[in-house]
Amino acid sequence: MALTVDIVGPDGVRWSGQATFVTAPTVEGSIGLYPAHEPIMSVLKAGNVTVDDLEGKRSVLPIGGGFLSFDEDTVTVIADSQDEHGA
Amino acid sequence: MGAKQRVYRQRIRSTQSLKKIFRAMELIAASRIGKARERVGAASPYAKAITGAIEAVAMHANVEHPLTIERTDTKRVALLVVTADRGMAGAYTANALRSSERLREQLMEQGKEVVQYVAGRRGISYFHFRNRPLAGRWTGGSDSPSLETAQEIARALLAAFLAPADQGGVAELHIVYTRYHSMVDQESRVIRALPLEVVEGELGVGERVPPLYDFEPSPEEVLDALLPRYIEARVYSHLLQSAASELAARQRAMNTATTNAEDMIRNYIRLANAARQTEITQEISEIVSGADALAASS
Numbered sequence: 481m482a483l484t485v486d487i488v489g490p491d492g493v494r495w496s497g498q499a500t501f502v503t504a505p506t507v508e509g510s511i512g513l514y515p516a517h518e519p520i521m522s523v524l525k526a527g528n529v530t531v532d533d534l535e536g537k538r539s540v541l542p543i544g545g546g547f548l549s550f551d552e553d554t555v556t557v558i559a560d561s562q563d564e565h566g567a
Numbered sequence: 568m569g570a571k572q573r574v575y576r577q578r579i580r581s582t583q584s585l586k587k588i589f590r591a592m593e594l595i596a597a598s599r600i601g602k603a604r605e606r607v608g609a610a611s612p613y614a615k616a617i618t619g620a621i622e623a624v625a626m627h628a629n630v631e632h633p634l635t636i637e638r639t640d641t642k643r644v645a646l647l648v649v650t651a652d653r654g655m656a657g658a659y660t661a662n663a664l665r666s667s668e669r670l671r672e673q674l675m676e677q678g679k680e681v682v683q684y685v686a687g688r689r690g691i692s693y694f695h696f697r698n699r700p701l702a703g704r705w706t707g708g709s710d711s712p713s714l715e716t717a718q719e720i721a722r723a724l725l726a727a728f729l730a731p732a733d734q735g736g737v738a739e740l741h742i743v744y745t746r747y748h749s750m751v752d753q754e755s756r757v758i759r760a761l762p763l764e765v766v767e768g769e770l771g772v773g774e775r776v777p778p779l780y781d782f783e784p785s786p787e788e789v790l791d792a793l794l795p796r797y798i799e800a801r802v803y804s805h806l807l808q809s810a811a812s813e814l815a816a817r818q819r820a821m822n823t824a825t826t827n828a829e830d831m832i833r834n835y836i837r838l839a840n841a842a843r844q845t846e847i848t849q850e851i852s853e854i855v856s857g858a859d860a861l862a863a864s865s
Contacts, residue, residue, distance in 0.1 A: 488616050490714055490803060492609035506783055521624060522783035523792040547792055549620050551780065556616045558796065 481515040485531055487541060487557040494541055494559060501532040502555050504548050511548070519551035529557055569846045575839035579832055586828035592655060593821035596814045599710060600750070603811040606711075607747065610807055614800040621793050624786060625763060632790045637762055638738035643680045645702070645727055645737040646671060647720070647802075649744040649809040650690030652709040657820035659745065659753075659813055660689040666755040667743040674741075682727070682737055686720060686806070702727070702735075710810050710817075717803035725798050728761055740798075744805035745812035751819070753812035760801050 485502060487495040502513045505527030511520070524546045531539045543559040550556075625632075648667040650660040671681045684703040685691050691704050703723045705716060730736035740761040745753050782789050 486612065486616065488613040490610060490613050490800065491606070493612050508784055518781055519779060520781040520783060521620065521789050523789055547620060547796065549623070549780070556620070558613065558616050558620065560796070
């Protein structure tokens with residue numbers, strides 16, 4: 481089972497594809513998502529989103545805050561542009 | 568060369584230089600359209616993700632949030648119209664303004680007071696000429712809007728929406744923009760951006776029920792975080808759509824102008840030729856009659 485991940489910014493898609501594990505910096509700490517996690521919506525602060533793709537390669541994407549939603553093994557990260565909204 | 572001919576030649580020359588300008592503008596618009604469409608495409612996943620998230624939150628959490636509840640404390644509503652910075656785009660700006668004015672009349676019939684916001688120099692001069700007050704105006708880059716402009720507009724509109732009634736707060740936010748369908752089809756559209764119209768309990772067959780989300784930290788804070796981004800994404804995507812439409816409209820208008828200039832040039836060449844022929848005919852008949860007169864007198 482794999483996660484479908486979409487990380488989108490205001491001017492385009494930053495990362496899109498299948499992954500096994502995703503972490504994101506939420507305002508209350510950090511969250512790690514494996515498949516079959518319960519549906520969640522969370523506000524993100526500035527930090528790094530990491531995505532482990534199917535080959536086990538880890539991508540690190542810095543975001544300037546944003547928003548994450550997870551349901552039915554689909555992760556959507558709405559990332560702000562780096563300098564916007566502060567953190 | 569006779570005076571008539573000179574006038575025609577002058578007109579042909581000036582029309583030819585106009586034609587070159589039209590042609591250049593057509594080509595510029597055509598070359599920028601691809602870029603503008605790409606940007607529309609690039610921005611749409613973000614807008615879609617935010618809209619989806621907002622709908623999910625609003626559907627689930629029974630939260631009282633300014634985002635979803637109708638304000639009743641003020642009759643003022645904000646109306647943003649997106650127009651072009653430059654003309655030469657056919658009826659592009661005129662159509663957007665017409666839609667905007669129609670909406671304004673409708674809103675006023677409902678007893679609402681319209682607070683006007685405008686993006687684009689052409690729109691501003693329209694309202695300025697009619698001495699209508701503008702609550703906000705933005706110019707520059709109407710054919711390639713920047714995210715910064717969108718953020719600026721979004722901030723101003725959001726501030727008005729969240730302000731208390733006695734400080735110029737507005738109850739609704741309407742946006743008039745031009746939607747890009749294709750090179751030959753653009754349509755000015757009116758949308759109500761705020762408050763959100765939440766569609767509840769109307770799930771069709773086969774549509775999945777959205778899951779029960781956990782909210783972190785809380786539904787209210789999630790909505791608070793989404794609201795500015797939502798408006799921003801909305802405004803940005805409308806600006807981009809309008810920019811693509813503007814360029815398409817300009818390209819078409821300039822194409823027509825080039826064709827018209829060609830027609831005029833052809834017409835003037837004919838007239839100039841006729842004038843030259845008339846002159847020659849007259850000269851010949853003068854010579855012939857002169858020779859005749861000499862022959863008759865000798």
